[in-house]
Amino acid sequence: MTNPIATDDAPLLVAEGLSKNYGARIGCRDVSLEIFPGEVLAVVGESGSGKSTLLGLLSTELAPSAGRVSYRLREGRLADLSTLGPAEKRLLMRTDWGFVRQNPAEGLRMAVSAGGNVGERLMAVGWRHYGQIREEASDWLGQVEIDADRIDDDPRAFSGGMRQRLQIARNLVTRPRLVFMDEPTGGLDVSVQARLLDLIRSLVAKMGLAVIIVTHDLAVARLLSHRMVVMRHGRVIETGLTDQVLDDPREPYTQLLVSSVLAA
Numbered sequence: 001m002t003n004p005i006a007t008d009d010a011p012l013l014v015a016e017g018l019s020k021n022y023g024a025r026i027g028c029r030d031v032s033l034e035i036f037p038g039e040v041l042a043v044v045g046e047s048g049s050g051k052s053t054l055l056g057l058l059s060t061e062l063a064p065s066a067g068r069v070s071y072r073l074r075e076g077r078l079a080d081l082s083t084l085g086p087a088e089k090r091l092l093m094r095t096d097w098g099f100v101r102q103n104p105a106e107g108l109r110m111a112v113s114a115g116g117n118v119g120e121r122l123m124a125v126g127w128r129h130y131g132q133i134r135e136e137a138s139d140w141l142g143q144v145e146i147d148a149d150r151i152d153d154d155p156r157a158f159s160g161g162m163r164q165r166l167q168i169a170r171n172l173v174t175r176p177r178l179v180f181m182d183e184p185t186g187g188l189d190v191s192v193q194a195r196l197l198d199l200i201r202s203l204v205a206k207m208g209l210a211v212i213i214v215t216h217d218l219a220v221a222r223l224l225s226h227r228m229v230v231m232r233h234g235r236v237i238e239t240g241l242t243d244q245v246l247d248d249p250r251e252p253y254t255q256l257l258v259s260s261v262l263a264a
């Protein structure tokens with residue numbers, strides 16, 4: 001994405017010296033980064049480079065072996081996430097964060113209707129009025145281009161692309177400030193991917209979301225992100241504005257990645 005980075009001065013999330021070991025194996029090593037409100041950051045690298053591990057650490061799904069993640073709460077305080085209690089963390093995840101997963105079955109409730117998938121997130125943040133919940137869910141299905149007459153169908157009856165669009169609606173309905181995405185277009189046909197990417201791009205811009213997206217696909221990074229980090233062997237080896245890194249990579253490894261010599 002070529003838009004200037006829409007940042008204000010204070011970072012939304014700050015990672016310092018994050019490391020994760022799996023026994024003797026390194027998942028992620030000494031990663032520090034910041035993300036600002038409204039900024040889309042892509043994490044790229046070949047398979048096994050540590051992208052998913054880093055996303056797991058940033059979203060606190062994984063506990064670091066070393067380092068910490070801090071997040072700016074709505075009240076303005078930058079909080080070390082390891083110091084939040086379980087209730088505070090749950091609230092944060094429900095209200096301020098979203099997580100779009102590659103496999104929709106992990107991000108959706110497959111036996112609950114499409115409307116229910118979106119509506120239950122609203123209920124989790126305190127909505128109580130059935131009619132209003134249904135109306136908001138229906139509005140969101142429209143925003144992700146799912147026909148209104150599918151509201152009572154469950155996602156098992158949806159195509160892969162529709163499931164991903166529903167997952168996006170479920171995540172965005174609470175108007176989060178930060179969304180984690182793990183290969184959101186992975187495993188979809190090229191034409192389905194293109195449509196989904198367009199949708200993600202327009203919603204992210206419209207809502208001013210900060211996004212951390214893991215992808216092995218540099219075209220996805222180019223289209224969606226303002227800034228990117230390149231990972232290799234668990235470390236960040238290059239970081240910069242997306243267009244700069246892709247057009248003029250500094251590191252020989254990134255040059256190989258960009259020239260598609262490496263299967264990312």
Ligand SMILES: Nc1ncnc2c1ncn2[C@@H]1O[C@H](COP(=O)(O)OP(=O)(O)OP(=O)(O)O)[C@@H](O)[C@H]1O
Nearest residue numbers: 022025026027046047048049050051052053054216
């Ligand atoms: N649960 C685990 N137990 C042991 N080792 C793990 C575990 N998860 C990841 N690893 C190892 O950590 C390293 C980084 O893996 P990770 O999944 O983060 O990479 P990735 O870049 O996301 O790869 P991919 O694109 O294939 O998903 C790899 O060497 C991997 O084998």
